[in-house]
Amino acid sequence: MKSRNIFFTGPSVAAIVEDEIGKPKANEVQVRLAASTISSGTERANLVGDPNVAAGNKCNVVWPRVLGYSSAGVIEAVGEDVKDLKVGDRVAMSWTTHRELININHTDIYERANVYPISDKISFENAALFHIGIFPLAAIRKCGLEIGESAIVMGMGILGLFAIPLLKAAGAAPIIAVDPVPEKREKALSAGADFALDPYMPDFAQKVKELTGGGANVGIEVTGIGAGLEGILDCMAQFGRVALLGCTRNKNFTIDYYGKVHAPGITLVGAHTMARPKFESSKGWWTQKDDIETLIKLTEMGRIDLSALIDEIHSPLEAPEVYARLSSEKSFPIVQFDWRTL
Secondary structure (H helix, E strand, C coil): CEEEEEEEECCEEEEEEEEEECCCCCCCCEEEEEEEEEEEHHHHHHHHHHCCCCCCCCCCCCCCCCCCCCEEEEEEEEECCCCCCCCEEEEEECCCCCCEEEEEEECCCHHHHHHHECCCCHCCCCCHHHHHHHHHHHHHHHHCCCCCEEEEEEEECHHHHHHHHHHHCCCCCCCCEECCHHHHHHHHHHHHHCCCEEECCHHHHHHHHHCCCCCCCEEEECCCCCHHHHHCCEEECCCCCHHCCCCCCCCCCCCCCCCCHHHCCCCCCCCCCCCCCCCCEEEEEECCHHHHHHHHHHHHCCCCCHHHHEEEEEHHHHHHHHHHHHCCCCCCEEEEEEHHHC
């Protein structure tokens, strides 16, 4: 059977490549994708050949490369050892790739957490956002947000924007979104932020402290650059907690650790999505499975609608043009591929 897939065939080049896919193994399910989402930061790093794409490790840059880890679709076949899923089930998936058909493990205790049944109440567009959505969800949990605490999110890319409705659902007040791009600030307000500020405005940190009554209790840093971390630290209340959600791939920067972290008692916590327990959730540290099921529940009950933040939906056949934009545009929208258009 043939499957069409999106491959990064060289630096800043994406192409549609067709290959053979066999029947699922005994421990696998085969899923026909309906939708997949571009995670712009990670996929841009892979697309341009950045060697710093793994958590804490340099990788050999090899081509072709494949990405696309947040998707949804319909099961077309199940292996003989799979008992809890069946043909026709609608599912959300984690750690997949942008491909028409995919075989994914479902019997290993941990790998089972990569396939999640969804009801008809949840659109494929929403389901294809869940895996990316658990990144800011984990960051919020790690900061130990309490109802009524103030929160600031630095950077309104896909992760920062998703953090806004999740902070609102968690009871943060007020929620301050920060981005230099006016359109992204407007989108953050529509997503539920109480205020949206330009980090380059005069007296930026002082304005945040006025709005929060002394500084933000929780900070979600999503830019992945030193200036973003320094800027958010200037806005924190005493004993504030800051999650480093953005991938800081360039380590060549310094901050005033004594004045901005040590003296005010700030907690910095790593929030890479792989920095989570595999098998059992505890306070602030939830498994991937439990976080995905949280988003499913919140979506089914109408508490959140991440799909409202999608900017563009394209056919996979448009991937070369879409990824050419990703490699060159500084401000990239939230984009999905609709595999049903093939």
